[in-house]
Amino acid sequence: MFIANIPLRGYNAGMQTIPINTYTSPTVILELIYRLKIKHVMCRKLYTAGTNTTLREIQLLMREKSITGVPVVEGKRILGIVSMDDIICALDQGYINDPASKWMSRNLIILEDDMPVSFAISYFDKHKYRRFPVINKDKELVGMITTRDITTGLLVELNREVDRIERMKTDTQSEDTRLEGLRRYEIMKHNFEKAGLASMEIKKRLKSHGIPSPVIRRAAIAAYELEINLVIHSDGGEIISHFFEDRIEITARDSGPGIADVELAMTEGYTTATPWIRSLGFGAGMGLPNAKKVSDEFTITSHPHKGTEATSIIWYQPNKEDAS
Ligand SMILES: Nc1ncnc2c1ncn2[C@@H]1O[C@H](COP(=O)(O)OP(=O)(O)O)[C@@H](O)[C@H]1O
Ligand SMILES: [Mg+2]
Structure with missing residues (x-):
């Protein structure tokens, strides 16, 4: 199998990174992160805001749904994102009742649902963001991805993989x-x-x-x-x-x-x-x-x-x- 040498730093590159890297991780893991697509692990349940939604409303949404970032959309297009940090700034500086469009970050780093999970891991390594919006081929917002989604998705797949390996092992053992x-x-x-x-x-x-x-x-x-x-x-x-x-x-x-x-x-x-x-x-x-x-x-x-x-x-x- 060909494994591209994506510079995943892992281990000590900060708490948002996932401890997997192309040099020392076992092949099973590497195969997984290249085989699994972002769409397989991302969160599809979206909580979004419109351009006129106030930061206060977004803050309440974050609290209610236990999320830390809300995409701002127009139809299925993503225009920006409001993060918990933006909300803290707004509270601090007194503009919490402003509409999202005024303060959202428009400088978006977006992933595509067909990209391999390895790609998302390298993004978390490279950028300071804790979540990325995910779009499909038609540029529609289809999900959000956090490091937690990745670790959960990997664990689910790993369970399957280990189960398969164990079965293979016992199958050969049980022949006699x-x-x-x-x-x-x-x-x-x-x-x-x-x-x-x-x-x-x-x-x-x-x-x-x-x-x-x-x-x-x-x-x-x-x-x-x-x-x-x-x-x-x-x-x-x-x-x-x-x-x-x-x-x-x-x-x-x-x-x-x-x-x-x-x-x-x-x-x-x-x-x-x-x-x-x-x-x-x-x-x-x-x-x-x-x-x-x-x-x-x-x-x-x-x-x-x-x-x-x-x-x-x-x-x-x-x-x-x-x-x-
Ligand atoms: N092998 C044993 N030797 C001595 N006492 C035992 C043994 N197995 C069970 N017991 C006694 O029976 C009680 C109930 O056991 P159990 O229903 O397994 O609950 P637990 O182990 O949570 O205490 C134990 O608290 C213990 O007093
Ligand atoms: Mg007992």
Whole structure:
């Protein structure tokens, strides 16, 4: 693939720039910014003003719609743009009730909807503006673009791309790997760094064998909740994922400290999580009830000194709707 050497400075060129450059960014990213057009990421919902609209009205529009720049139009033609800075000046110097046409900047830098996103990135790098109007071939205003639109658009595309790469990888891996089998994951107490790894692997394995996504989702929820409980409540234990032809059985087993009242622990909202654990975003008391809800069969037994064992069974041919 040919990549033009557009001087995208990125990284340290100021806060409005996007950290991508033609020298060090991975090819996947570069391909994306050349393949994606501005029209794919720009914001099409336009809030515009007419030449007689006052700066005050524009200020109110900006506040109401949480935007920082308003194009001034006549029909579909753009004549100028009023930015938040213009409004601040107007407030400062007392001409906020003047019509937009008197103060708008007419010195416009405009992008075209068919240009690649790389072009827009280089524009944000080169110019101090935080947004650019976008026109089509007929010179009609069709959208506005900000760095945020670009990062959001890139993230959406990147998700797709990474998903595709992951699928390709698992496809080739799964050629000789059968779904059936058993895996164990050791789970350590308070090891938040690795928390979620077992459930992620379970998810991946189901995915690579074409199990329907709602089923995968349920299995991932059950596995994740049981895994997190081992991390935050137990002294350590293991997650065992047992894959069968028609179902998966996920078991969480630990050797203590056990649950005194299992029925109570299964109640929505019940938690013994400490404030510290809660500050980390865990401990809503919904884990066990949710794990049960997404399972076709769910059992939990616990002995105060011996520990806890919970098992979730999920069939691939679902007899339950996606309960999450
Ligand atoms: N493996 C376990 N060992 C000891 N206690 C547990 C274990 N799993 C769950 N519990 C207890 O059950 C309660 C409810 O669990 P859960 O519904 O997942 O909510 P949360 O994890 O948000 O507290 C926990 O607060 C804890 O007291
Ligand atoms: Mg929990």
